[in-house]
Amino acid sequence: MTQRPDDAVPSRMDRRRALVIVAAGSGTRLGHGMPKAAVKITDRTVLDHALDAITADLALDLLVLVLPQDTDSQQHLVAASENLNHRCGAVVTVTGGATRTESVGSGVRAVEQHAELESWTGAVHVLIHDAARALTPGSVFERVLSALDAGAESVIPALPVTDTIKRVDGSERVTETVPRQDLRAVQTPQGFTLELLQRAFTHIRDLSKRDAAALTDEAMIAEDLGAAVTVVEGHPHALKITTSIDLTTVRAVIAELADHSEDDAAQERSLGPTTTSVREHDLSILELAVPRVGIGHDIHAFAPAEEPTELWLAGLHWPGERGLSGHSDADPVAHAACAALFSAAGMGDLGTHFGADTIGTSRAQYKGAGGVVLLAEAARIVREAGFRIGSVTVQFIGNRPKFATRREEAQQVLSEAASAPVAVSATTSDGLGFTGRGEGIMATATAVLY
Ligand code: CTP
Numbered sequence: 040m041t042q043r044p045d046d047a048v049p050s051r052m053d054r055r056r057a058l059v060i061v062a063a064g065s066g067t068r069l070g071h072g073m074p075k076a077a078v079k080i081t082d083r084t085v086l087d088h089a090l091d092a093i094t095a096d097l098a099l100d101l102l103v104l105v106l107p108q109d110t111d112s113q114q115h116l117v118a119a120s121e122n123l124n125h126r127c128g129a130v131v132t133v134t135g136g137a138t139r140t141e142s143v144g145s146g147v148r149a150v151e152q153h154a155e156l157e158s159w160t161g162a163v164h165v166l167i168h169d170a171a172r173a174l175t176p177g178s179v180f181e182r183v184l185s186a187l188d189a190g191a192e193s194v195i196p197a198l199p200v201t202d203t204i205k206r207v208d209g210s211e212r213v214t215e216t217v218p219r220q221d222l223r224a225v226q227t228p229q230g231f232t233l234e235l236l237q238r239a240f241t242h243i244r245d246l247s248k249r250d251a252a253a254l255t256d257e258a259m260i261a262e263d264l265g266a267a268v269t270v271v272e273g274h275p276h277a278l279k280i281t282t283s284i285d286l287t288t289v290r291a292v293i294a295e296l297a298d299h300s301e302d303d304a305a306q307e308r309s310l311g312p313t314t315t316s317v318r319e320h321d322l323s324i325l326e327l328a329v330p331r332v333g334i335g336h337d338i339h340a341f342a343p344a345e346e347p348t349e350l351w352l353a354g355l356h357w358p359g360e361r362g363l364s365g366h367s368d369a370d371p372v373a374h375a376a377c378a379a380l381f382s383a384a385g386m387g388d389l390g391t392h393f394g395a396d397t398i399g400t401s402r403a404q405y406k407g408a409g410g411v412v413l414l415a416e417a418a419r420i421v422r423e424a425g426f427r428i429g430s431v432t433v434q435f436i437g438n439r440p441k442f443a444t445r446r447e448e449a450q451q452v453l454s455e456a457a458s459a460p461v462a463v464s465a466t467t468s469d470g471l472g473f474t475g476r477g478e479g480i481m482a483t484a485t486a487v488l489y
């Protein structure tokens with residue numbers, strides 16, 4: 040039997056694709072005093088990052104940005120959409136409402152108006168996406184769009200639930216453990232046919248305000264209408280930024296992706312160039328990683344003549360020079376470098392990790408350890424916390440020893456210890472202060488972490 044044209048699978052040209060990004064929320068739980076979409080994750084905002092997923096590969100005919108009502112935020116955020124025209128057919132911005140559902144409603148109305156204006160015929164597939172899921176990879180958008188192309192009328196990306204979930208009663212007493220294998224944590228973008236979305240919004244207009252408020256996403260409204268909702272695989276990076284811990288997680292994800300792309304770049308250097316869209320995506324993320332800067336100081340007095348010590352400075356032994364007194368080898372350069380690393384990571388200071396309490400207990404092996412050993416351990420600690428060390432720079436102030444001839448040697452020893460570039464320089468204080476009077480040496484360090 041010959042298939043009639045009506046029964047044919049719609050060709051790409053028969054359907055249109057629109058993406059609505061809701062970014063109108065106030066971000067109350069994040070607590071930055073500004074709409075969440077305008078909060079900076081790196082040197083770029085939540086919305087900027089969310090828009091990174093939009094590529095020409097998605098073949099979007101329309102992007103609708105739903106922005107907050109206040110004009111300052113709107114103006115600021117609208118700039119994010121300026122370079123999107125070559126990645127999708129058209130870009131429209133509208134103002135959101137008091138609730139997410141109202142904001143989605145504004146977005147869907149904008150899709151309807153655009154479809155009418157452009158005389159679209161055939162099916163219109165609409166994705167609804169939270170700007171707050173700023174790192175959602177393009178692959179999730181593709182899976183949702185493909186499921187719509189394959190005939191689904193409502194599609195959600197979701198992941199299996201990893202926590203054990205309990206149901207409780209009004210007095211916080213457990214009534215049931217819900218079987219985890221049946222549960223999915225739902226993300227966005229969620230995809231719908233425009234026709235289903237229109238029915239959904241007519242449906243919630245008929246509901247009481249309370250019932251409508253209980254329908255927290257559009258897929259729930261579709262379910263309420265009896266529509267079949269298809270689940271496709273979500274992605275861990277599509278987590279929603281709700282509170283400050285989520286912002287920290289998202290920053291760590293960006294740093295991790297940047298690290299991987301560095302590995303890729305090294306591999307590329309050894310294998311010769313390859314061009315993949317994945318690599319381009321990773322590299323764009325590499326550029327986004329925001330450095331963290333730390334500062335550290337350390338001062339040690341020269342040992343009294345009656346209790347002479349050996350001088351250890353900048354990881355080197357200085358035979359014949361007057362030594363310093365203090366903890367371990369009393370190397371202020373190495374100690375300041377450690378302090379700067381901890382400072383950049385927001386992980387306290389030398390005392391936190393190598394103070395009397397810690398060394399007496401969990402880090403007993405570092406009691407009396409030399410500065411180089413401490414620096415290697417400090418570098419390990421910040422790396423373990425998820426940071427990559429960009430560089431460490433130390434300058435010390437002291438009349439002696441004369442440093443220039445051994446600078447290279449010192450930088451090599453310290454860089455090896457930290458497995459990162461460590462630069463050291465020296466100066467005097469022109470005879471002023473305790474360093475000028477030759478009473479001790481002071482070192483100041485900065486560190487950059489990603
Ligand atoms: N959203 C919106 N309009 C609203 C409320 C929310 O466009 N009136 C959007 C948000 O910008 C976000 C997504 O819906 O991208 C998910 O909402 P949520 O995470 O709750 O964001 P906020 O409402 O901004 O945060 P909060 O609830 O903490 O104020």
Ligand code: MG
Nearest residue numbers: 064065066139
């Ligand atoms: Mg909200």
